[in-house]
Amino acid sequence: MSESHGKIAVLGSGSWGTTFAKVLADAGSEVVLWARRAEVADAVNDRHCNPDYLPGIDLPETLRATSDAVEAVHDADAVVLAVPSQTLRENLAGWQPLLPPDATLVSLAKGVELSTLKRMSEVVSEVADVPMSQVAVVSGPNLAREIAEGQPTATVVACTDHDRAVALQQASSTGYFRPYTNTDMIGIEVAGACKNVMALASGMASGLGYGDNTMSTLITRGIAETTRLGVALGAEAMTFAGLAGLGDLVATCTSPLSRNRSFGERLGLGESLAEAQAATHGQVAEGVKSCSSIRELAARTGVEMPITEVVHRVCHDGLAPEPAAAMLLGRDPKPE
Missing domain, CATH: 1.10.1040.10 (N-(1-d-carboxylethyl)-l-norvaline Dehydrogenase; domain 2)
Structure with a gap:
């Protein structure tokens, strides 16, 4: 991700996915939010809101949304995976052929997979067929509603590749959202x-x-x-x-x-x-x-x-x- 942070795709338009997309857009990144339902994407594009998951929150006008995953991930420097932990494998399997080869894959999900006992980064690395150094996670006191309201919080961006962690840190730093890097995935x-x-x-x-x-x-x-x-x-x-x-x-x-x-x-x-x-x-x-x-x-x-x-x-x-x-x-x- 270059100085302008490049393009970032956020796959999943629930409360945390939408909030993190807002953070990235507020930080000056070019962001495309993928929503499963076209009406959610339309609400983000036309009315700059996501009434289903973040009622009353105004989203940045620079935040674009689509229900077409191909469009969302095309030429993305980073792809943020914002789906629940137990559905990550199934969703990612469908997206895998679309992923740009060197994109940083960022997991927002918090959990341990039931069938395999794998952590989310392990699931991402396996399903996307990428080295672990290409996978990052975001974690911390991340109550979506408060962050969407612009209340100050700090978080951790973890990746075994320090440069990727720093790029993601820069792409998500705002006046209210302060990311720290860590390599202990x-x-x-x-x-x-x-x-x-x-x-x-x-x-x-x-x-x-x-x-x-x-x-x-x-x-x-x-x-x-x-x-x-x-x-x-x-x-x-x-x-x-x-x-x-x-x-x-x-x-x-x-x-x-x-x-x-x-x-x-x-x-x-x-x-x-x-x-x-x-x-x-x-x-x-x-x-x-x-x-x-x-x-x-x-x-x-x-x-x-x-x-x-x-x-x-x-x-x-x-x-x-x-x-x-x-x-x-x-x-x-x-x-x-």
Whole structure:
């Protein structure tokens, strides 16, 4: 990506995809947003808004949209993949023949693939048939609505190729959005996936009526078990104290804007998984699926993750949130 940042395609027009496209356009990049539905692309082009996902937000007039993936990725220097983690493989397989050979492929998804236990960058590298050095991830306290409103936040742009990370950093730097570079892809992605699971636990605790001490405990022990898993997989421990680790965890566990926290809260209030899903317009929180793959990854690497275990049992084994909380509190005492 040159000084003008070149052209960037954003594939996926949900709240985070649209928001990141707005950030890139505000930073002066040439951006084309791909939407599955033509009416979403029309709204972005004609009315400069995405009423389905970002109601009330004015989008830059320089942001173009299309429902034609060929047009979106043609001659792009970077292609941003803004689809849910469990649909990334299927979507990318369809786009793969269209991708410019040297484009940086940027994943916004946070999760661990269910069938393979692969991180998102591994899925991208495999399906697009590109070296890992061509794949980047963006992670951090990224509550889309606040960023779309122009509220200040920082984030992490991770890539094993430092030059690509810097190019993406420059292409997304605005007065309200401050990206830092990092080369620890494993740590950044493990943190991003696990925080959704911890947010479900925090939501459940809130739904059960527990207060700030409980929340603080869950966040702190959550970062501890996330770090254990990351380090076992080859990450640097310090990554988890940074924006993509603790920063993202705090935002996701405490904000009512967090889909995972809100979903967990509904479970804590006694709703079933199906009821919670219906209340969130059929959108399943990422952590509901990721808790299973993360739990399996932990078992495979011999890492103890008690919060993840309990969240999995509530979401998939029918355990009620109240006895789940008791299970966590009833574990054997040990040193911190």
